[in-house]
Amino acid sequence: MNNNELGIKMDNLDQAAMLLLSMGEQGAAQVMAHLDRNDVQHLSHKMARLSSITQHEADAVLGRFFKRYQEQSGIARASRSYLQKTLDLALGDRVAKGLIDGIYGDEIKILVKRLEWVDPQLLAREITNEHSQLQAVLLGLLPPESAAQVLEGLPASGQDEVLVRIAQLGDLDREVVDELRQLVERCMLMAMEKSHTQISGVRQVADILNRFNGDREQLMEMLKLHDKQLASNVADNMFDFIILGRQKQDTLQEIMAAVPSDVLALALKGIDSELKTTLLSALPKRMSSAIETQVEAIGTVPLSQAVAARKEVMEIAKQMADEGLIELQLFEEQVVE
Numbered sequence: 519m520n521n522n523e524l525g526i527k528m529d530n531l532d533q534a535a536m537l538l539l540s541m542g543e544q545g546a547a548q549v550m551a552h553l554d555r556n557d558v559q560h561l562s563h564k565m566a567r568l569s570s571i572t573q574h575e576a577d578a579v580l581g582r583f584f585k586r587y588q589e590q591s592g593i594a595r596a597s598r599s600y601l602q603k604t605l606d607l608a609l610g611d612r613v614a615k616g617l618i619d620g621i622y623g624d625e626i627k628i629l630v631k632r633l634e635w636v637d638p639q640l641l642a643r644e645i646t647n648e649h650s651q652l653q654a655v656l657l658g659l660l661p662p663e664s665a666a667q668v669l670e671g672l673p674a675s676g677q678d679e680v681l682v683r684i685a686q687l688g689d690l691d692r693e694v695v696d697e698l699r700q701l702v703e704r705c706m707l708m709a710m711e712k713s714h715t716q717i718s719g720v721r722q723v724a725d726i727l728n729r730f731n732g733d734r735e736q737l738m739e740m741l742k743l744h745d746k747q748l749a750s751n752v753a754d755n756m757f758d759f760i761i762l763g764r765q766k767q768d769t770l771q772e773i774m775a776a777v778p779s780d781v782l783a784l785a786l787k788g789i790d791s792e793l794k795t796t797l798l799s800a801l802p803k804r805m806s807s808a809i810e811t812q813v814e815a816i817g818t819v820p821l822s823q824a825v826a827a828r829k830e831v832m833e834i835a836k837q838m839a840d841e842g843l844i845e846l847q848l849f850e851e852q853v854v855e
Contacts, residue, residue: 533579535564540580630659630698636705638664642671644705650676652697654683659698663822720748724755734848756848757836759785759828763793769844770800773835779805783812784827787819 528536538546538561550558633641633656645653645668653672657665657680669677723741727734741749762770774782774797786794786809798806839846 528575528579531560531564532568533582535561535568536576536579537583539565539568540576630656630702633660633702633705634664638667639671640708641705642668644708645701646672648701650679651683652694652701653680654687655694655698656701658684658687720751721755724752725758727752728756728758728760738848753848757832757846759789759832760793761846761848762831762835763796764847766847767800769846770797772844773831773838774800776834776838777831779809779812781827781830783809783816784819784824785831786813787816787824787827788821789828 538549541549550561553561645656657668660668669680672680727737730737738749738753741752762773765773777785782797786797798809801809835844835846838844
């Protein structure tokens, strides 16, 4: 990192002089005791004449010093509290805190960002036996949506304790960061061993087929020729809300009658207008009008709530199919003229 990257105009000797001045008399004396005569003379001269140092330059010089210190592994064994106290003496509390956050903050963000690719349920299983404090640190650093899904996968008896610990989180010491790194590595390794990508791939094929405008049934038959089990897994994943638009009128009437009105109204929020019309047409006219009014009255809702309601509708439909009450069609019935 050169001085231009730092945005400062000080040469290396100026920066060294500023560092020694920031250390105080005793610290500077201990450092200078290890320098040769010429270095001491040059630094002493610079220290005597150094002036007009801006706050930006001071932050940049000290940041560069501690970054290099970190790269040389010395900082890897220094706790955050130790560095905080050291920099407090040199810079003052507020400036020191900003510098410390810069040293640790980016590292932690990059570390935890890797976990956004790991299935939340798998992640929950992996950290179930970890201490609740480490669980809290991990969830506290994840995006709220991901953290909520992981929390749901943890034992209910300890969920409240994890939330309390998240609320009480403060600065993280180096030791905690090291534990977190080890945990992330284990979770990433576990994710690869479980081949979660394959499961996501099956779901992706199901979603593609559900939205494919060509002959879905023929494509499914071709998949069966390649791999019967794969085709079966894809079919299981095709029970998506969108397939309700392909059902016979009497089947759709049975499903709509079994779904609670509040769930149905929430499920209809934000869906394709054509599908919405098809579903409402399966209801008696008065009930259809009441549901439409209810949909409008709900107002804006989080997408996650609407998706959850659609999932509940499909669970009801699938249960009815399993019990033989209705016959669900994954594909439109072929017609002839």
